[in-house]
Amino acid sequence: MPDHEDKLVGEFPFVPKQERAQQKRNALIQSGNALFNSKGYEQTTAKEIAAHAGVATGTFYRYFSDKRQLLMSLIEDKLENYLPPEPSWVSSDPEFLLASLLEAHYNRLNELGLHRVLPELLSKDSELAEVLGTARKKIHARIHYGLTQASEKGLTWTDLDLDTVSWAIMVLVENGQEKERQSGKKVDFREIAKVICRMVFPPAVLEHLRNSENDTTE
Amino acid sequence: MPDHEDKLVGEFPFVPKQERAQQKRNALIQSGNALFNSKGYEQTTAKEIAAHAGVATGTFYRYFSDKRQLLMSLIEDKLENYLPPEPSWVSSDPEFLLASLLEAHYNRLNELGLHRVLPELLSKDSELAEVLGTARKKIHARIHYGLTQASEKGLTWTDLDLDTVSWAIMVLVENGQEKERQSGKKVDFREIAKVICRMVFPPAVLEHLRNSENDTTE
Amino acid sequence: MPDHEDKLVGEFPFVPKQERAQQKRNALIQSGNALFNSKGYEQTTAKEIAAHAGVATGTFYRYFSDKRQLLMSLIEDKLENYLPPEPSWVSSDPEFLLASLLEAHYNRLNELGLHRVLPELLSKDSELAEVLGTARKKIHARIHYGLTQASEKGLTWTDLDLDTVSWAIMVLVENGQEKERQSGKKVDFREIAKVICRMVFPPAVLEHLRNSENDTTE
Amino acid sequence: MPDHEDKLVGEFPFVPKQERAQQKRNALIQSGNALFNSKGYEQTTAKEIAAHAGVATGTFYRYFSDKRQLLMSLIEDKLENYLPPEPSWVSSDPEFLLASLLEAHYNRLNELGLHRVLPELLSKDSELAEVLGTARKKIHARIHYGLTQASEKGLTWTDLDLDTVSWAIMVLVENGQEKERQSGKKVDFREIAKVICRMVFPPAVLEHLRNSENDTTE
DNA sequence: TATGAATGAGAGTTCATTCAT
DNA sequence: AATGAATGAACTCTCATTCAT
Incomplete structure (x- = not known):
């Protein structure tokens, strides 16, 4: 689970975008899972999920069209x-x-x-x-x-x-x-x-x- | 618990307060029941319940301190x-x-x-x-x-x-x-x-x- | 300041209506005064004033067109x-x-x-x-x-x-x-x-x- | 406290978060001040303050937990x-x-x-x-x-x-x-x-x- | 007249979602 | 792409006032 970023020459977003994106997406799904379980779906806000996943609120909506879709993904993933x-x-x-x-x-x-x-x-x-x-x-x-x-x-x-x-x-x-x-x-x-x-x-x-x-x- | 209203003569506004109030209260409970069942608890608003019961929003709050309390009554009643x-x-x-x-x-x-x-x-x-x-x-x-x-x-x-x-x-x-x-x-x-x-x-x-x-x- | 209504044949509401009304009015003014002073004008409700004066909410509005008018009366009275x-x-x-x-x-x-x-x-x-x-x-x-x-x-x-x-x-x-x-x-x-x-x-x-x-x- | 934005070159979005936020906050405080003064505290709603400051209702609540807190800030600020x-x-x-x-x-x-x-x-x-x-x-x-x-x-x-x-x-x-x-x-x-x-x-x-x-x- | 239940506009507040940076 | 401030619709609840009894 290391970040693969400590490259020699460096460069910028070396790790394929896709992968980072996947990571965020997963983090969001995990956070959604955790929070839905502990607080219930309606009681969990998109902001909380984002915060729990360590990303900004807006980022949430880059990966999921809305809270419901995250739930769907969550279910399908699991x-x-x-x-x-x-x-x-x-x-x-x-x-x-x-x-x-x-x-x-x-x-x-x-x-x-x-x-x-x-x-x-x-x-x-x-x-x-x-x-x-x-x-x-x-x-x-x-x-x-x-x-x-x-x-x-x-x-x-x-x-x-x-x-x-x-x-x-x-x-x-x-x-x-x-x-x-x-x-x-x-x-x-x-x-x-x-x-x-x-x-x-x-x-x-x-x-x-x-x-x-x-x-x-x- | 008969209605006492089917008088022949008289027509005093009988059992006025208590009974009417009970009716409203019941109507609200029924509506709550119906709506909770069809839409879910979180998705149902106090306003909707009141509307469904044919009373004003404020009336809801005369009988129940909030939605949750109505649910409790609902459960206890039944x-x-x-x-x-x-x-x-x-x-x-x-x-x-x-x-x-x-x-x-x-x-x-x-x-x-x-x-x-x-x-x-x-x-x-x-x-x-x-x-x-x-x-x-x-x-x-x-x-x-x-x-x-x-x-x-x-x-x-x-x-x-x-x-x-x-x-x-x-x-x-x-x-x-x-x-x-x-x-x-x-x-x-x-x-x-x-x-x-x-x-x-x-x-x-x-x-x-x-x-x-x-x-x-x- | 007698009320001139104390007729001979008189009847039940023996105390002339006017007087009773004055009493209620005064009770309301007193209650208004007390509550306004202790809680502030905005924080006092018409219902409270009525309750404090021992009359029904609606009665309040028989004597005063609204809360503000009671305040005015209060001021003028005193x-x-x-x-x-x-x-x-x-x-x-x-x-x-x-x-x-x-x-x-x-x-x-x-x-x-x-x-x-x-x-x-x-x-x-x-x-x-x-x-x-x-x-x-x-x-x-x-x-x-x-x-x-x-x-x-x-x-x-x-x-x-x-x-x-x-x-x-x-x-x-x-x-x-x-x-x-x-x-x-x-x-x-x-x-x-x-x-x-x-x-x-x-x-x-x-x-x-x-x-x-x-x-x-x- | 000059705006720092009138750069010749560059054009980095300078002092972005802090300053803009401060501006909004100030705008809200000013509006609160103005409205409290002209209409009184109780008569002023959070919504009005927001509108007067040219922001949405919700924005008000980003900066102040409620009207009372704005007043406190107002007082402390001044x-x-x-x-x-x-x-x-x-x-x-x-x-x-x-x-x-x-x-x-x-x-x-x-x-x-x-x-x-x-x-x-x-x-x-x-x-x-x-x-x-x-x-x-x-x-x-x-x-x-x-x-x-x-x-x-x-x-x-x-x-x-x-x-x-x-x-x-x-x-x-x-x-x-x-x-x-x-x-x-x-x-x-x-x-x-x-x-x-x-x-x-x-x-x-x-x-x-x-x-x-x-x-x-x- | 007196009552108090009923009304509903509106206040305060939250949060899913958008958008400028 | 990422950020997080901004948005505003929608919700809960209150209370001045009305109205059926």
Whole structure:
């Protein structure tokens, strides 16, 4: 992360403009993220973001057409974080596996921390809603895919509505934060995982999977 | 609480101050509710609320010190709506019972519709957070109580963490709205109920309960 | 000043309406006076005045067209307080006489206490300015008259500009309050009187007057 | 304080931020001064001040947290104007000397013209009251000092209360404005000076001073 | 007449965005 | 490109005054 400016002969804006620009842009995005998370979107001013990023107010508008656009960029930049890892159900204790997957995903969401920012915006900003909806659909799809795999292997309840279950899993993870904030207690992923496993797998299968614990997981 | 105004003769300007004032106050609360729901809390101005309620801006401030206080009143006024009915698990198909309970509760929440209003506020307004936290704790307690009943009758999984399950149920219901808005699809309470029942009851118990389907529900 | 309405057959609102009205009007004026003095004119609201007087807001406007008019009434009602007593210079120690006159006048002004209310208003309200200007002119005239008497008896400096001296006396008394408020010290009328006497009377005359102290003072 | 912008070559945007900002700030202070004087403090809005200064409303708030703070700045900026010059009594006609000193001081106060602004504020704004009280104390102290000099040289009445006389002088000058505004007549400083001289100097001393009129004045 | 709820213009203030430097 | 001062629309809230009861 050094500045690359300590050249020999010097010269002026040696570092390609692009790069410096990217740096500023990133700084702004980071600052936006930090401030939106800590104070909320409406409560954060463009000036603050600029100041936090160490640039002038006007510079903000060189990189983003407005505050909203910064938020969009923020979301898009970090979108991949929304994607949970794909589980492979076979070959390990599914509860344990799930618990760690959930925790990992939960932590990424937490870091991103847009929960408290988004709900209010979604209703007035349909483009944003769409961007975010897309992200959630991707998550949903990935969970759904994992379940399908399990289902095709005959591991799940036969009458399982994969859609509903995927959604339930997604919702439970997303809301862990809220639980944590409000109750003070840490989220117990082991328990959540247990509960989810019972939604998905019949007891016999669970038993079987747990016993065929052969190799590594992560 | 009848209107007392439908007099035959008389026509005294009856119940004048109190009642009219209540009407205005209610109109404002309703308008606040409607606008907060459709535009979000931050995006709604006191002026708009007043206009929507058909009163002048200043009138708003006769009844509420500010927008925030109206929101608080709104929540307190409707708090009981947050409380789900208490289920009695025995003596009917638990899935069916649960599905209808969930739907009823969901509809009340929906009507209240504060979901999109609250998240942004909770982090900056600790008093509000507390009010709402209390409400949620009550919901949680009621669900928890229903589960305890079932548990004590030996109906549930023996290793069930009632706390986690209560929370999961609460979260799933609360988030139905979001699902509906984003996916367009109606929430399928039957499926959710099925999933929850599997979290709570071992298959054998479920089977048994379903077969002992004799009489009344509530 | 009886109201002439106390008819024989009379009836309920036994106390003649006029009188009740006068009472309210007076109550409002008193309240206005008290509040203007303690909070300033702009900082006092019509509602407060009404509340303080124990009547409804609307009632205020039955008696006064607006807040300003109440102030005018207030001033006119109490205008005579502005008039200082007329001194008779001969026949007593003039310093002592003056000191007591000044103190008496000062106390009346003090009680009226409009100092802090008026200056700001004078510039925007020419009618009020006129009302008050008139009052001050009367005071000035009375002081001037007292001095003329003295002058005609050959007691004063021969080259005395009575106008200037009258004004100076008026100003010094009026500003005593301010001095008191700001310095904390009580105004020493004896000293002021001494100073004024020197403005007005040559030392020889003063000496003479002081010695011819024959009869009563106050 | 020349503008530095009239460069021959160069044309660097010289002294850009500081100076322009100072200009705006000054413009606002001037406008505040002008408007407070002509309309009174309460009657002047921040918006008006900004408009009068030719800037936008928001700009006002860049330089001053609010109207009150502008007033404070105004007072502090001009505080030295409150200080009257120190007289040296000996060696010239004291009446003449005093008249010109009074007039000079009067004119400065007049220019500052806060008289009509302050009284209403002093009672509710103790910080402001203090700022202004300090200023008045300085004036008082300076007059007092001048008198002490004279007193120590044995020029004054021996029983003179310097404190009271200083205050009287201060008050008379400060109130000249009011007199002028209300009576329409110009203040006659010659007469006031005469009156004050009689408060301070015994006739014999006055006579003597007037005759020893030899050389320089101040 | 008396009441006090209702009104709405307008004051004070903020902040997203523009623009001269 | 970068800066940060300037802009002004829009928001919150107050209060003199009106008006239905």
